[in-house]
Amino acid sequence: MSDIEPWLTELLRLNDEEEKMTDKQIKIVQAAVEIFSEKGFAGSSTSEIAQKAGVAEGTIFRHYKTKKELLLSIVAPMMTKLIAPFAVKDFTKILEADYPNVEQFLRAITVNRLEFARKHFPVIKIFMHEIPFHTELREQFKETVAVLVLEKAYKAIRHFQEKGQIIEMPAPSSMRLIASTIIGLLITRFLLAPDSEWDEAKEIDYTINFIMYGLSPRA
């Protein structure tokens, strides 16, 4: 694994379309992210957002027809970025070429998503809170993640199973175990203990090793 993942970082630039936005619009989005993530969507008021953004109440509705549209404009692009690492065409080739073993692959994903979470934490928080309450979000998520990520992830898992690097087990179960562990790492880092001292390199090592041994083909 190289230090920088060119194909990853490139993808992250997608949808960073805060161009074309007026000054005020950017401020609205920033304020909305802050307030939504602090109080939840339903618990936030557009007037509070307007105030924090320093714009008139009406201005919000000039750019977004409804409050919900504002939410979606924030959360939807994040989803695209979330799955970016998997949105590459020749996934198997990349596996073969760049990741001779599981560990390197897992480490790449982990480090990369850790950075992603660090950068987009508030939006991810909003997303996770709102997804149960908004059908569109859920649908969109299913379409992208289920179809794209899961498919690629299963492919990777089977790839490494075939190479005998990890134990034979239904891909969904392996996926669940790996994802739980990595997401648990992210949640611990950013939600539960955001301020505590934390030797990140060591915790990543623990995590990767845990998965590696947990999935190692039994003797």
Next chain:
Amino acid sequence: MSDIEPWLTELLRLNDEEEKMTDKQIKIVQAAVEIFSEKGFAGSSTSEIAQKAGVAEGTIFRHYKTKKELLLSIVAPMMTKLIAPFAVKDFTKILEADYPNVEQFLRAITVNRLEFARKHFPVIKIFMHEIPFHTELREQFKETVAVLVLEKAYKAIRHFQEKGQIIEMPAPSSMRLIASTIIGLLITRFLLAPDSEWDEAKEIDYTINFIMYGLSPRA
């Protein structure tokens, strides 16, 4: 590990104090759980709750001074039950007597909390959604869980480390890995794939084995 954990199941009966409640009050609580878990606290209206409960809106406020008090009356007792398995005095003794090895201990906890989640799923969902937005909830949670559960859990981890059954590693890190994996199981079962076919025994086995191998002392 016996099939039934007497000291566990017993504790679970605690706080089931829905006695003294009027008929209507019970209906209010039931309706509130349903609606809160469906739309979130801020997204639910007391009038909707009243309607679903079949009572006048004023009746809600006869029993709960505010909407928030209603929320807390639902969520707070659940927290007590959540940590019940750890709220036992002679925890180490129980470890020694009932759980000669980690696997049995993990399996007991997993099965037990799986049942708990099955039973209290809607309230747990409410709890998880609201905890970021309500300081009181967060405080109460920290007081009970952090103090009680973590302490006991760390004790158990060190206990099994000393017996050489699991790898040496800071207890919080071990805890994170174990908890992530088990909670991942619960979330997959009840949130992500509630309707899908699911061979529970097998998934539990995968999960326990994953943890066991993941934490096994390296050769």
Next chain:
Amino acid sequence: MSDIEPWLTELLRLNDEEEKMTDKQIKIVQAAVEIFSEKGFAGSSTSEIAQKAGVAEGTIFRHYKTKKELLLSIVAPMMTKLIAPFAVKDFTKILEADYPNVEQFLRAITVNRLEFARKHFPVIKIFMHEIPFHTELREQFKETVAVLVLEKAYKAIRHFQEKGQIIEMPAPSSMRLIASTIIGLLITRFLLAPDSEWDEAKEIDYTINFIMYGLSPRA
């Protein structure tokens, strides 16, 4: 003027019919007086009264059909007592017999109403605040005061005018000046400066002298 006004004190006993009242009813009335006088009728709630009285909410309505009826049951009897000094039949005879001069008459009235106000201050306060908002109260007041008190008062004024003790002036105007001055004394004593030091005898003297000189036939 004798120290005690027998015909006055006797009348004051009228309507002290707190007999027949149950224990709880008395407590209700006491609580109502306190709360009404503190927050006004419209600003007080029956539940607060019930609480302060130590009875159930329903109990109030067992004794008084409505909140307003409770108010009237408190205020109406006070009105009767208020005008008691004038509710005597042979008023002129009493004037002739007991009060050879204005000063004695004024002093008797002043001292007597001062005592009355001291005793019934909270109820008087309620009465004064509510009279503009309740037609019945106003009607009842007009009937008793206008018809009874004014008539008697004018008679007394004319009586002393004929005796040359006070200046010729339309009785209503004289009445206004006298009443203003005495009521001003009461308000100052009980409303504006209830806690301040106050040489009552001296203030009464000032007041009576002010009226006497103010109404003295001009040289």
Next chain:
Amino acid sequence: MSDIEPWLTELLRLNDEEEKMTDKQIKIVQAAVEIFSEKGFAGSSTSEIAQKAGVAEGTIFRHYKTKKELLLSIVAPMMTKLIAPFAVKDFTKILEADYPNVEQFLRAITVNRLEFARKHFPVIKIFMHEIPFHTELREQFKETVAVLVLEKAYKAIRHFQEKGQIIEMPAPSSMRLIASTIIGLLITRFLLAPDSEWDEAKEIDYTINFIMYGLSPRA
């Protein structure tokens, strides 16, 4: 005393700052004054005010955060105007220059406050009814009236006592007698007998003479 009191009338123009107000806001205030004075603050509903003002109920709360703020916005400025005649710096100079004798001074004050009451009667009524129930109002009133008016009034009283025009007596007592008589005049005119025939000039004469003789140095 000249017919017009330039320094008085000028001051009365203060605070007539109904500029900057929207059309609707003015209507709200007008409706509020009417309804508050008719039913009292606690007895009035914002919906009724909105209806009478011909605006949506929400509009009230766009301009006034709470119902109480609406009340204060009506009553507070009136207090300033109420004490305007005394809010002049060189009060003693004015006394010397413009009022060679008490009578002229009293007449000026009386006539002026009579006009004030005529103009602001509904607001004064609201004020008098609400002052016992709102601490802020009471505090503000004490600060302005007690400090400003009383100080000036006592100064005037002592001024005329020194000139031998009125009897020696503690200033507060004199003040009480004068104020009672004048306020009695206002109340009679506007509250008790608003519709009756009333020879105002004559009643003012009676009143002034009553005070003059009542306070004349005894022979």
Next chain:
DNA sequence: AATGAATGAGAGTTCATTCAT
């Protein structure tokens, strides 16, 4: 593009009153 006054539906909450116990 931006404003902010205005809206009216609906929010949470209070309240006088009723009624079964």
Next chain:
DNA sequence: AATGAATGAACTCTCATTCAT
């Protein structure tokens, strides 16, 4: 006589949204 759970209308206040400027 007394209770207190229940009611539903009314209350104050909030909110997303509209629209004239």
